Amino acid sequence: MFTKVFLTMLNGITADGVALLTKSKADMKTFLGVPADIPIITPWVSYVPTFQGWTPDQVNIFSRRVGDTLQLRGRFRSASPVATEARLTLGFNGASGSLTIDAAKNPTTFIAGEWRSTDNSLPNGPVIAFGGVGYLAFSINTAIFTAQNGSGVLVATQTMGIRADVPISGWS
Numbered sequence: 001m002f003t004k005v006f007l008t009m010l011n012g013i014t015a016d017g018v019a020l021l022t023k024s025k026a027d028m029k030t031f032l033g034v035p036a037d038i039p040i041i042t043p044w045v046s047y048v049p050t051f052q053g054w055t056p057d058q059v060n061i062f063s064r065r066v067g068d069t070l071q072l073r074g075r076f077r078s079a080s081p082v083a084t085e086a087r088l089t090l091g092f093n094g095a096s097g098s099l100t101i102d103a104a105k106n107p108t109t110f111i112a113g114e115w116r117s118t119d120n121s122l123p124n125g126p127v128i129a130f131g132g133v134g135y136l137a138f139s140i141n142t143a144i145f146t147a148q149n150g151s152g153v154l155v156a157t158q159t160m161g162i163r164a165d166v167p168i169s170g171w172s
Helices: 015-021 025-032
Strands: 045-047 054-066 069-081 087-089 110-117 124-129 135-138 158-167
Touching (some): 124 158
Antiparallel strands (some): 110 158
Protein backbone atom coordinates (compact mmCIF):
# COMPACT_ATOMS: atom_id res chain seq x y z
CA MET A 1 0.00 0.00 0.00
CA PHE A 2 1.07 3.57 -0.55
CA THR A 3 1.19 6.20 2.16
CA LYS A 4 0.81 9.84 1.23
CA VAL A 5 3.43 12.02 2.91
CA PHE A 6 2.71 15.69 3.44
CA LEU A 7 5.56 18.18 3.77
CA THR A 8 4.14 19.38 7.09
CA MET A 9 4.67 15.88 8.49
CA LEU A 10 8.44 16.08 8.02
CA ASN A 11 10.21 18.10 10.69
CA GLY A 12 13.76 19.22 9.93
CA ILE A 13 13.74 18.05 6.31
CA THR A 14 16.52 19.50 4.20
CA ALA A 15 15.98 21.65 1.12
CA ASP A 16 17.11 18.68 -1.01
CA GLY A 17 14.53 16.49 0.70
CA VAL A 18 11.76 19.01 -0.01
CA ALA A 19 12.88 19.23 -3.64
CA LEU A 20 12.80 15.43 -3.93
CA LEU A 21 9.29 15.12 -2.46
CA THR A 22 7.84 17.83 -4.68
CA LYS A 23 9.12 16.45 -8.00
CA SER A 24 6.70 15.20 -10.61
CA LYS A 25 6.47 11.48 -11.24
CA ALA A 26 8.61 11.81 -14.39
CA ASP A 27 11.20 13.97 -12.61
CA MET A 28 11.28 11.51 -9.71
CA LYS A 29 11.99 8.60 -12.05
CA THR A 30 14.81 10.58 -13.68
CA PHE A 31 16.25 11.55 -10.28
CA LEU A 32 16.20 7.94 -9.09
CA GLY A 33 17.62 6.61 -12.37
CA VAL A 34 14.47 4.69 -13.31
CA PRO A 35 13.76 4.65 -17.06
CA ALA A 36 10.75 6.82 -17.95
CA ASP A 37 9.06 3.99 -19.85
CA ILE A 38 8.79 1.74 -16.77
CA PRO A 39 5.08 1.77 -15.81
CA ILE A 40 3.63 1.94 -12.32
CA ILE A 41 2.69 -1.59 -11.26
CA THR A 42 0.72 -2.14 -8.07
CA PRO A 43 0.04 -5.41 -6.27
CA TRP A 44 -3.17 -7.36 -6.86
CA VAL A 45 -5.82 -6.29 -4.32
CA SER A 46 -9.29 -7.79 -3.92
CA TYR A 47 -12.44 -5.71 -4.09
CA VAL A 48 -16.17 -6.38 -4.19
CA PRO A 49 -17.71 -4.90 -7.32
CA THR A 50 -21.30 -3.82 -7.73
CA PHE A 51 -23.09 -6.23 -10.05
CA GLN A 52 -26.08 -5.66 -12.29
CA GLY A 53 -27.93 -8.44 -14.12
CA TRP A 54 -27.53 -11.03 -11.37
CA THR A 55 -27.04 -11.39 -7.67
CA PRO A 56 -23.65 -13.05 -7.17
CA ASP A 57 -22.15 -15.01 -4.33
CA GLN A 58 -18.67 -16.48 -3.80
CA VAL A 59 -17.13 -13.29 -5.21
CA ASN A 60 -13.34 -13.26 -5.63
CA ILE A 61 -12.31 -10.32 -7.83
CA PHE A 62 -8.84 -8.73 -7.87
CA SER A 63 -7.42 -5.72 -9.71
CA ARG A 64 -4.13 -3.91 -10.13
CA ARG A 65 -2.68 -0.99 -12.04
CA VAL A 66 -0.11 -1.43 -14.79
CA GLY A 67 0.75 2.02 -16.20
CA ASP A 68 -2.46 3.50 -17.61
CA THR A 69 -4.33 0.18 -17.45
CA LEU A 70 -6.50 -1.51 -14.85
CA GLN A 71 -6.14 -5.29 -14.93
CA LEU A 72 -8.99 -7.29 -13.46
CA ARG A 73 -9.09 -11.03 -12.71
CA GLY A 74 -11.43 -13.20 -10.71
CA ARG A 75 -14.52 -15.33 -10.42
CA PHE A 76 -18.00 -15.35 -8.91
CA ARG A 77 -21.09 -17.50 -8.90
CA SER A 78 -24.44 -16.34 -10.25
CA ALA A 79 -27.09 -16.88 -7.61
CA SER A 80 -30.02 -15.35 -9.50
CA PRO A 81 -29.61 -13.86 -13.02
CA VAL A 82 -32.24 -11.39 -14.25
CA ALA A 83 -33.21 -9.76 -17.56
CA THR A 84 -31.11 -6.61 -16.96
CA GLU A 85 -27.83 -5.76 -18.71
CA ALA A 86 -25.01 -7.72 -17.05
CA ARG A 87 -22.42 -5.35 -15.56
CA LEU A 88 -19.56 -5.34 -13.08
CA THR A 89 -18.11 -2.09 -11.69
CA LEU A 90 -14.42 -1.35 -11.91
CA GLY A 91 -12.45 -1.20 -8.68
CA PHE A 92 -8.95 -0.45 -7.49
CA ASN A 93 -6.98 -0.71 -4.26
CA GLY A 94 -9.82 -2.47 -2.45
CA ALA A 95 -12.59 -0.05 -3.42
CA SER A 96 -15.30 -0.42 -6.04
CA GLY A 97 -16.21 2.53 -8.26
CA SER A 98 -14.59 5.95 -8.87
CA LEU A 99 -12.73 4.77 -12.00
CA THR A 100 -13.67 5.67 -15.56
CA ILE A 101 -12.54 3.99 -18.75
CA ASP A 102 -10.50 6.45 -20.82
CA ALA A 103 -12.73 7.55 -23.71
CA ALA A 104 -9.79 9.20 -25.51
CA LYS A 105 -8.12 5.80 -25.86
CA ASN A 106 -11.31 3.82 -26.49
CA PRO A 107 -14.20 6.03 -27.65
CA THR A 108 -16.39 3.12 -28.75
CA THR A 109 -17.25 -0.38 -27.57
CA PHE A 110 -14.18 -2.62 -27.39
CA ILE A 111 -13.27 -6.11 -26.24
CA ALA A 112 -11.51 -5.75 -22.89
CA GLY A 113 -11.11 -9.44 -22.10
CA GLU A 114 -13.06 -12.64 -21.77
CA TRP A 115 -15.30 -14.58 -19.44
CA ARG A 116 -15.66 -18.32 -19.06
CA SER A 117 -18.45 -20.22 -17.38
CA THR A 118 -19.13 -23.62 -15.90
CA ASP A 119 -22.41 -23.58 -17.87
CA ASN A 120 -21.83 -25.95 -20.82
CA SER A 121 -24.64 -24.38 -22.87
CA LEU A 122 -22.84 -20.99 -22.96
CA PRO A 123 -19.24 -21.58 -21.88
CA ASN A 124 -17.50 -18.27 -22.76
CA GLY A 125 -17.65 -14.87 -24.39
CA PRO A 126 -16.10 -11.42 -24.58
CA VAL A 127 -16.00 -8.89 -21.77
CA ILE A 128 -16.79 -5.56 -23.42
CA ALA A 129 -16.14 -2.02 -22.29
CA PHE A 130 -17.16 1.48 -23.32
CA GLY A 131 -15.11 4.67 -23.02
CA GLY A 132 -16.38 7.10 -20.37
CA VAL A 133 -18.06 4.60 -18.03
CA GLY A 134 -16.99 2.82 -14.84
CA TYR A 135 -18.12 -0.74 -15.55
CA LEU A 136 -17.57 -3.77 -17.75
CA ALA A 137 -20.35 -5.57 -19.63
CA PHE A 138 -20.70 -9.15 -20.84
CA SER A 139 -21.33 -10.30 -24.38
CA ILE A 140 -21.67 -13.58 -26.26
CA ASN A 141 -19.71 -14.89 -29.23
CA THR A 142 -22.65 -14.49 -31.65
CA ALA A 143 -23.15 -10.79 -30.75
CA ILE A 144 -19.64 -9.68 -29.78
CA PHE A 145 -20.22 -5.94 -29.26
CA THR A 146 -23.70 -6.18 -27.73
CA ALA A 147 -24.08 -6.18 -23.95
CA GLN A 148 -26.24 -9.07 -22.78
CA ASN A 149 -28.65 -9.46 -19.89
CA GLY A 150 -27.56 -11.46 -16.87
CA SER A 151 -30.10 -14.15 -17.73
CA GLY A 152 -28.65 -14.35 -21.26
CA VAL A 153 -25.12 -14.97 -20.01
CA LEU A 154 -25.43 -17.18 -16.92
CA VAL A 155 -27.92 -19.43 -15.22
CA ALA A 156 -28.25 -19.77 -11.45
CA THR A 157 -25.47 -21.55 -9.54
CA GLN A 158 -22.96 -21.33 -12.41
CA THR A 159 -19.48 -19.90 -11.83
CA MET A 160 -17.95 -17.28 -14.11
CA GLY A 161 -14.24 -16.49 -14.44
CA ILE A 162 -13.29 -13.09 -15.81
CA ARG A 163 -10.18 -11.41 -17.18
CA ALA A 164 -10.12 -7.84 -18.51
CA ASP A 165 -7.74 -4.91 -19.11
CA VAL A 166 -9.00 -1.33 -19.59
CA PRO A 167 -7.30 2.08 -19.86
CA ILE A 168 -8.31 4.42 -17.03
CA SER A 169 -8.86 8.18 -17.31
CA GLY A 170 -6.15 10.15 -15.51
CA TRP A 171 -3.63 7.29 -15.41
CA SER A 172 -0.53 7.45 -17.56
